[in-house]
Amino acid sequence: MSALIEKPPGVRKPSRARSPNGLDLADSFPGEVIPLLERELYHSTLHHAGLPTGLEDALRHAVGIPHGGGRRWRPLLALAAARACGGDLEDALGVAVAVELTHTASLVLDDLPCMDDADQRRGTSATHRQVGLSGAILLSIGLLARSAELLGRSRQGGGEMAGVWGRCFGLSGMAGGQAVDLLGTFRKGGCHRRLHRRKTTDLAAFAVWGGATAAGAADTTREALWRFGEDLGWAYQLADDARDLDEDAALGKAPGGRRPAAQSIRLLGRARRRLEEAPGISSEGLALLAGLGCRIVGAPGQTPRLQPGGLPC
Amino acid sequence: MSALIEKPPGVRKPSRARSPNGLDLADSFPGEVIPLLERELYHSTLHHAGLPTGLEDALRHAVGIPHGGGRRWRPLLALAAARACGGDLEDALGVAVAVELTHTASLVLDDLPCMDDADQRRGTSATHRQVGLSGAILLSIGLLARSAELLGRSRQGGGEMAGVWGRCFGLSGMAGGQAVDLLGTFRKGGCHRRLHRRKTTDLAAFAVWGGATAAGAADTTREALWRFGEDLGWAYQLADDARDLDEDAALGKAPGGRRPAAQSIRLLGRARRRLEEAPGISSEGLALLAGLGCRIVGAPGQTPRLQPGGLPC
Numbered sequence: 001m002s003a004l005i006e007k008p009p010g011v012r013k014p015s016r017a018r019s020p021n022g023l024d025l026a027d028s029f030p031g032e033v034i035p036l037l038e039r040e041l042y043h044s045t046l047h048h049a050g051l052p053t054g055l056e057d058a059l060r061h062a063v064g065i066p067h068g069g070g071r072r073w074r075p076l077l078a079l080a081a082a083r084a085c086g087g088d089l090e091d092a093l094g095v096a097v098a099v100e101l102t103h104t105a106s107l108v109l110d111d112l113p114c115m116d117d118a119d120q121r122r123g124t125s126a127t128h129r130q131v132g133l134s135g136a137i138l139l140s141i142g143l144l145a146r147s148a149e150l151l152g153r154s155r156q157g158g159g160e161m162a163g164v165w166g167r168c169f170g171l172s173g174m175a176g177g178q179a180v181d182l183l184g185t186f187r188k189g190g191c192h193r194r195l196h197r198r199k200t201t202d203l204a205a206f207a208v209w210g211g212a213t214a215a216g217a218a219d220t221t222r223e224a225l226w227r228f229g230e231d232l233g234w235a236y237q238l239a240d241d242a243r244d245l246d247e248d249a250a251l252g253k254a255p256g257g258r259r260p261a262a263q264s265i266r267l268l269g270r271a272r273r274r275l276e277e278a279p280g281i282s283s284e285g286l287a288l289l290a291g292l293g294c295r296i297v298g299a300p301g302q303t304p305r306l307q308p309g310g311l312p313c
Numbered sequence: 314m315s316a317l318i319e320k321p322p323g324v325r326k327p328s329r330a331r332s333p334n335g336l337d338l339a340d341s342f343p344g345e346v347i348p349l350l351e352r353e354l355y356h357s358t359l360h361h362a363g364l365p366t367g368l369e370d371a372l373r374h375a376v377g378i379p380h381g382g383g384r385r386w387r388p389l390l391a392l393a394a395a396r397a398c399g400g401d402l403e404d405a406l407g408v409a410v411a412v413e414l415t416h417t418a419s420l421v422l423d424d425l426p427c428m429d430d431a432d433q434r435r436g437t438s439a440t441h442r443q444v445g446l447s448g449a450i451l452l453s454i455g456l457l458a459r460s461a462e463l464l465g466r467s468r469q470g471g472g473e474m475a476g477v478w479g480r481c482f483g484l485s486g487m488a489g490g491q492a493v494d495l496l497g498t499f500r501k502g503g504c505h506r507r508l509h510r511r512k513t514t515d516l517a518a519f520a521v522w523g524g525a526t527a528a529g530a531a532d533t534t535r536e537a538l539w540r541f542g543e544d545l546g547w548a549y550q551l552a553d554d555a556r557d558l559d560e561d562a563a564l565g566k567a568p569g570g571r572r573p574a575a576q577s578i579r580l581l582g583r584a585r586r587r588l589e590e591a592p593g594i595s596s597e598g599l600a601l602l603a604g605l606g607c608r609i610v611g612a613p614g615q616t617p618r619l620q621p622g623g624l625p626c
Binding site for chain 1: 360361362363364365368369372422425427428445446447448450451452454455457458459460461462463464465466467470471472473474475476477478479480481482483484485486488489491492493495496503504505506507508509511
């Protein structure tokens with residue numbers, strides 16, 4: 001009645017997740033982690049045999065199979081958190097895949113003509129360009145549905161994870177943040193701003209918290225990791241903003257990204273402290289999680305730039 | 314971090330759920346059930362304070378608050394199943410609301426211009442006519458997200474329910490059935506047909522199974538109720554088809570709905586037997602569930618018509 005995989009998995013060579021800027025986020029992980037994650041991602045895209053031709057292929061393209069997806073930053077956060085809490089990576093694979101599928105669903109929706117109207121994503125055509133508007137919407141629903149399946153079936157904390165995940169992607173989280181973004185009601189400093197921020201922070205926080213939950217971590221550890229994930233997610237967004245503003249500045253359009261970059265650095269410092277203060281985290285786990293943070297680069301006197309690869313010490 | 318209700322609930326007079334054909338499905342239930350269900354439905358529509366103006370109102374309209382939603386057939390199925398398994402109605406309210414929100418999400422998406430392109434729903438403007446295409450898509454995501462929250466927080470079987478619910482609304486279930494419908498790959502008798510049918514049957518089956526799960530029913534009981542729900546859901550759809558074909562026949566367009574109506578009656582008979590054979594169902598519960606089936610009406614010699622209000626004995 002509820003078999004996740006309804007036809008033989010098929011074997012494809014899993015892609016090697018490498019960041020667009022050449023930095024390999026998996027350097028700190030054991031060698032088998034990325035192929036394992038990619039294989040689980042592939043399995044998660046298999047559905048009922050009667051699905052219309054092309055829809056399952058588009059689903060795999062959206063997830064970045066086989067041509068290579070994004071950096072797999074969020075699923076690696078989940079796996080690192082599980083390892084940091086003394087858990088088995090296998091136990092957290094479902095959460096890791098669910099987080100990547102949920103992220104992919106948000107990208108498919110963001111790219112729609114009625115939202116950000118993007119034609120390209122992850123080095124290929126955006127999903128709606130491949131299967132049309134209705135196909136893309138149904139596909140994003142399918143990605144969320146598969147996430148629920150994976151979370152619900154976790155050996156530990158499945159119900160709790162499904163509930164918190166619901167809050168993260170709904171109108172009090174990511175979808176609400178996107179609504180604030182699109183429907184033009186953003187006001188600085190108010191509750192709109194807080195909701196808008198959740199578009200970025202909630203899934204990063206959930207990834208870390210979910211990995212810890214699947215590993216059976218204590219409540220105090222999970223709460224500390226949630227706050228770490230929130231800071232990390234927002235720092236990441238600010239670093240992105242700083243890069244965009246610097247590009248505009250080079251064209252003489254804007255004052256540059258010095259301010260968001262400085263905010264990002266402050267947040268990364270706080271994230272580092274949260275991690276060090278989190279109870280029950282192994283030193284190996286701390287190194288893994290810190291390695292998935294952002295590294296400050298740039299000559300003195302220039303706007304500091306941030307790129308993935310390590311929290312500032 | 315995960316409070317379901319983030320502002321005071323406010324008090325609105327709950328609508329009295331009454332079927333469009335005048336038949337009150339709640340006749341067999343204690344008097345307090347419908348107001349309790351409507352109040353929970355209202356609470357489920359409350360979100361983060363920063364949500365853009367109009368979106369929460371549109372959400373309530375979509376759910377049928379306060380002007381009255383559909384028949385609330387699916388949530389009443391969940392509550393009846395819980396009662397039939399000796400459970401407390403309060404324990405199954407979350408499942409009941411989740412099922413209605415998931416159904417509403419599917420209606421919001423079905424009505425989009427790129428799908429069935431409908432302007433009206435539940436006696437008012439379709440959601441996309443109120444908040445635009447992007448607003449309607451985000452709102453449907455919000456409805457699914459809130460469903461996950463409610464299922465995940467169930468006192469019993471939250472993880473299992475979230476997992477099975479994911480399979481029901483995804484590409485191996487409702488979304489897959491809608492894809493088969495829209496993308497024109499429907500072939501009679503094959504796996505396309507089986508997937509297409511799930512668009513209708515999966516949520517009815519989940520409602521009954523979920524109510525039983527929240528009540529802590531045994532696996533054998535839940536499996537029997539799942540099959541009952543599948544038969545009931547398909548019989549309901551066939552009865553609808555029969556009505557449409559009879560309307561076409563009156564205009565000289567089609568041969569009438571005698572054949573799907575006969576199929577529907579056969580299925581309702583089987584549903585009744587499944588219910589009687591289900592282990593651990595109280596006689597009160599059997600009467601409640603049977604009362605939410607379909608009743609055959611029509612003079613001898615005419616195409617039999619079916620309307621909600623009782624399985625054939």
